[in-house]
Amino acid sequence: MTSQTRSATTDHQVESIQQPRSHVRQFIVYGLLLLGGALVLIPLAWMVSTSLKTDAQLFLPGINLIPNPAMPQNYIDVWAKLSSIAPGMTFWRIMGNTLFITILAMIGEIFSASLVAYGFSRFVWKGRDTLFAVMLATVMLPGIIQRVPNFLIWKELGLLNTYDPLTWPSLFAWGPLYVFLMRQFFLSIPREIEEAAIMDGANVAQIYWYIMLPLIRPILLAIAVLSFQGNWNNFQGPLIYLTTPQFFPLSVAMQFFERSLSIEVPQWQYMMSLATMMALPILVIYFLAQKQFIEGINVGGVKG
Amino acid sequence: MRCLPFIEMQFIGFKEKDMDPGALATYTPTLVRYILVALGLGIVMYLVYRVQIRFGVNGEAATGRALVTPWVIGFAVFSLFPIGASLYLSFTEYNLFKAPEWVGFDNYNELFSVDFATLESREQRSSDALERRYGEIIRVEIGDGGFVIGAKEDAFWRSIKLTLPYAFISVPLGLIASLGVALLLNQKIRGLSFWRVLYYLPAVLPAIATALLWRWIFAPQSGLLNNAFAPVYRLLEIETPRWFTDPNLAMPAFIIISLWGVFGANSVILLAGLKGIPPELYEAADIDGAGNWAKFRNITIPMLSPALFYNLVVSTIGALQVFDVAAFIQTPESVGTFLNWLIYQEAFNFRRMGVASAMGWILLILILGLTMLIFRSSQAWVFYQGTREEATT
Incomplete structure (x- = not known):
């Protein structure tokens, strides 16, 4: 009782001084937002800034965010350095490798995840929910535990040091998360739509292609974006399966540079230019497709 | 050793x-x-x-x-069979060149061979106190003596010593920080989508690019952090910290890196959760005269608990499997490296497939155990609106 009256009075006080208080509040909120924004951006600015520095500028005392003179040349030199130890390891080759792996894996992931999610959501069959639970449980399996036997499988198939282990297994819906996201989306589509199509004599393939795919386009885009990012950033897979430097995607090329040319004296300007080159396409896609990114994560977050 | x-x-x-x-x-x-x-x-x-x-x-x-x-x-082919095969391999000795040789529980025995020894003086070296082939994992000096714990696979135990506390500290801290960011973004602010895009940025960047970047930022000499804080160090008269090479500072540095990522996915999910709380609940609480803290405690947290639960599970599984960061940031031997990276090294650099598989299974059991624990505890604190049955799947 007493506590209620007390809070009632404070509420009254709050109302009477609301004007200045809300200003202070706004001030604090925007102050914190700016601080957080700075914490996000400063490391990134440092990455780009470092990538444009000369050797000497790296070790100047104090903080020099804007290098003078700027060295965009680093972005070309780093490839010359890589080519000097592994001939043919050029920018175009490594970018091509990265895109080749990323796009093939992405297509496989989108295509298979949408089919599997379709089967898990729009059809009734015995054992469906058990199997789906098993699929979700596989999220808990640490990837590394499967790496050793998988490595042996690819070794037996004679496909080590090829792009096979990184590309076509995606056709088997290797990302349970994407299936889960798509299933959530499929479940929200009213059943009448399908029934009307069946009445018109459409078969499953037609329903999937002409009715379902257009309806799930938002989530397809979201998954395309997430999958592109995931495969572009993938490091563990290519690290294990690829051995020839010319075959490397950007991620492993970066490690190759670090372990071969930068081992004694870290050449931060070159490593940061590689890091910038790796981050840039993702950033561009992110800014173009931010809605899809955020959507994709949100659907995943709804009900664990 | x-x-x-x-x-x-x-x-x-x-x-x-x-x-x-x-x-x-x-x-x-x-x-x-x-x-x-x-x-x-x-x-x-x-x-x-x-x-x-x-x-x-x-x-x-x-x-x-x-x-x-x-x-x-x-x-069946890429998960179930490998899981079974890795269980089998964990009972063998296998280096890729000779056929796997069945050794029973030897790998696990090796991994769990731990030795405890007392130190006679502070100067005594751990290796002298411990049995042969045992490396130090923990050394405690008390008064004139103390004790030391060693293990045959000391690298494994050091990686456990790094990975588990890292997960236990970074996950709750990350959850609190991301909740803070979500609450901040949930205020009446202009340009919400701009701020959301900005805060989500670290999560889209390649982990290996950011790992390298952070190593450079933490560089003892001419790293951004030490350069920026040089006046503070001078003022407090402390030595310039050597972050990743200092056994006491390596883990805090890793945790700082992990916190940078929390601006990302976790906050976005929690923000969506916050936006989904019906305003009527707060209005009703206002009528009852509830203060801000009471509203936060009794409305926000319960309503947000499914999202918090999801984040907790995902972050815990992720924190136990740090790989990219470990690959690019070397730590001194006394600190060890993260378990996931250690397993990779054992398998693919040292070709100890059997031992690596045994470690993999221990990692699997750790992840399963912790996830079960979170799921068990969830009944006490996760609040599902309406559809309970559906939400538990």
Whole structure:
């Protein structure tokens, strides 16, 4: 009782001084937002800034965010350095490798995840929910535990040091998360739509292609974006399966540079230019497709 | 004790067949096999459908099963079989060159061989106190003596010593920080989408790029952090911290890196959760005269608990499997490295497939155990609106 009256009075006080208080509040909120924004951006600015520095500028005392003179040349030199130890390891080759792996894996992931999610959501069959639970449980399996036997499988198939282990297994819906996201989306589509199509004599393939795919386009885009990012950033897979430097995607090329040319004296300007080159396409896609990114994560977050 | 060099051997010793045949010659065979596998998969799906129809299964069920066939095959070949094979390998000694040799529980015995010894003086070296082949994991000095705990696989125990506390500290801290960011973004602010895009940025960047970036920021000399805080160090008269090479500072540095990532996915999910709380609940609380804290405690947290739960599970599983960061940030031997990276090294650099598989299984059990624990506890603190049954799947 007493506590209620007390809070009632404070509420009254709050109302009477609301004007200045809300200003202070706004001030604090925007102050914190700016601080957080700075914490996000400063490391990134440092990455780009470092990538444009000369050797000497790296070790100047104090903080020099804007290098003078700027060295965009680093972005070309780093490839010359890589080519000097592994001939043919050029920018175009490594970018091509990265895109080749990323796009093939992405297509496989989108295509298979949408089919599997379709089967898990729009059809009734015995054992469906058990199997789906098993699929979700596989999220808990640490990837590394499967790496050793998988490595042996690819070794037996004679496909080590090829792009096979990184590309076509995606056709088997290797990302349970994407299936889960798509299933959530499929479940929200009213059943009448399908029934009307069946009445018109459409078969499953037609329903999937002409009715379902257009309806799930938002989530397809979201998954395309997430999958592109995931495969572009993938490091563990290519690290294990690829051995020839010319075959490397950007991620492993970066490690190759670090372990071969930068081992004694870290050449931060070159490593940061590689890091910038790796981050840039993702950033561009992110800014173009931010809605899809955020959507994709949100659907995943709804009900664990 | 480990005496193998840290530098990887993978780049050394190319074979003839590893020579580069040019871009086109490397892409084409994979592309062909990709298309063949896709076609083959289509045929298999069709056969799965036909066989069921032949056995009198109705069309709907047959189609459903045919559609999930790709995942079932992939699960069997690339998950279930490897899991079983890795369990088998964990009971063998295997270096890729000779056939696996069954050794029973030897790998696990080695991993769990721990030795406890007392120190007679502070000067006594741990290796002298411990049995031969045992390396130090924990050394405590009390008064004139103390004790030391060692293990045969000391690298494994050091990695546990790094990985588990890292997860226990970074996950709750990350959850609190991301909740803070979500609450901040949930205020009445202009340009919400701008701020959200900005805060989510670290999560989209390649983890290996940011790992390298942070190593550079934490560099003892001329790193951004130490440069920025140099006046503070001077003022407080402390030595310039050497972050990743200092056994006491390596873990805090790793935790700082992990916190940078929390601006990302976790906050976005929690923000969506916050936006989904019906305003009527707060209005009703206002009428009852509830203060801000009471509202936060009794409305926000319970309503947000499913999202918090999801984040907790995902972050815990992730924190136990740090890989990219560990690959690019070397730590001194006394600190050890993260378990996931250690397993990779054991398997692919040192070719100890058996031991690596045993470690993998221990990691699996750790993840399963912790996830179970979170799931168990969730009944006490996770609040599902309405559909309880559906939400528990």
